[in-house]
Amino acid sequence: MLATFLIGLREGLEAALVVGILVAYLSRLGRRDALPRLWAGVGLAVALALAIGAxxxxxxxxxxxxxxxxxxxxxxxxxxxxxxWMIFWMQRAGRTLKAGLEGGVDRALRGSVWALVAVGFVSVAREGIETTLLLWSMVQSFGDAPLALAGAVLGLAAAVVLGWAIARGMLRLNLGRFFTWTGAFLIVVAAGVLAYAIHDLQEAGALPGPFGASAPIDPRTGAVFVGVAGFPLGWAFDVSGVIAPGGALAALLQATVGFMPQMTWLQVLAWTVYVAVVVPLFVRGVRANRRPSPGAAGATASGPPSAPRGDARPTPTPDAATATASAPHPNGAS
Incomplete structure (x- = not known):
């Protein structure tokens, strides 16, 4: 439940901030009449994600x-x-996300009625499909669908509330730190999903392993070798006698780091190689985005900015929402 909650929270908050940018920009342009078309596109994207999951x-x-x-x-x-792909795309393109979204709205307003529907659909569909695939894979691996789905729903609901509060200037949240830590968490979760995918493919016979004829068998016991003797197509380890496969500890370890009490050598190798390759690239991207750049000082989403000295005019609410929802941060997201 914790793992799916955090995934729903991160992916949902990304989508909520994107929608907040679009809504605020239309409001600033005085085109609130176009909001129903935008929300129609968002609704279609959510419906597509649910349909794929079903x-x-x-x-x-x-x-x-x-x-x-x-x-x-x-x-x-x-x-x-x-x-x-999404983690690294956000690192590269996050700083220009706001400008790209607003440019898409400008082009849509000059186009047909359906153009703005398409903007809302495309902006949310990518997050929705990614979230659906990841959650479905995790539910399959955990085996406890009700709790996993409950965590995802709570995470998405929390993301909607947080996104609304940030856009309204009611909440201060360091988006850079949030997306950096949740991005690191997603990498570990993805490594666990990869390991379980290898397990599924081995059970299906698509990959060699301890479930097929290529398994290294101990002639004395008839069991598949465990440990060094089982490399590379047997079991890497089997601690199911210490950590019960269906117990709470096993579920917690699998949800957080992808650990299973019994794992094949191919699973362990896939998990290790993925983490060894992706983590250094992710850290390098985080460090690169933390280098000082003009106009990149604001990394915290906050309330409406104060008016300059000598200017008592209040800051318009739509502009404030746009600024708070799209401030660049060290991880590159807006």
Whole structure:
């Protein structure tokens, strides 16, 4: 529940801030009449994410065991790829996100009625599909769908409230620190999803492992080798006698770091290689975005900015919402 809550919170807050930028910009332009079209696009994006989740969930019941494992493993790999791409995309493009969104709104207002619907749809659909794939993969691996889904719903609800409070200037939140830490958490979660995807593909027979004919068997006991003797197609370790596979500790470790009481060598290697490659690249991106740059001093989302000295005019609320929801921060998100 904790893992899916944090995923729902991070992904939902990204989407909420994007929608906040769009709404604030339309309000600043005096085009609140166009807001229903924007919200229609957002609603379609949410409906698409829910539909994809429903197809994955209920469609799997019609498949054989091997087909279910193959589908689950393939979609988990896709989820890992999307999450990894999104983390680094936000580092690179986050600082220009606000300008890109506002440019899209300007072009949409000059176009047809459906153009603004498309802007709202595209802005949220990417986050929605990524969240659906990742949550579905995690629910499949955890096996406790009600709690996992409850955590995701609570996280998304919290993200909506936080996004609204930030846009209204009611909440101060260091977005740079938030997205940096949640990005690091997502990398670890993605490594765990990758390890479980390897497990699914091995069970489906798509990859060699302890479930197939290529498994290294101990001739004395007939069991698959564990440890060094089982490398590379056997079990890397088996601590299920110490950590019960269905227990609370096992669930907590799997949800946070992707640890399972019994893991194959291919799972361990995939987890290790992913973390060893992605973490240094992520840290390098964080450090690069922390270098001083003109106009990049404000990394904290806060309330409406104070008026300059000698100017008693109040700051318009739409402009404040735009500024607070889109302030650049060290991780590159807006």
């Amino acid at each position: 197809v994955f969930t209920f469609g799997a019941y019609m498949l054989t065991f091997e087909a279910q494992e193959l589908t689950g493993g393939s979609l988990s790999l896709l989820a890992v790829g999307m999450v990894t």
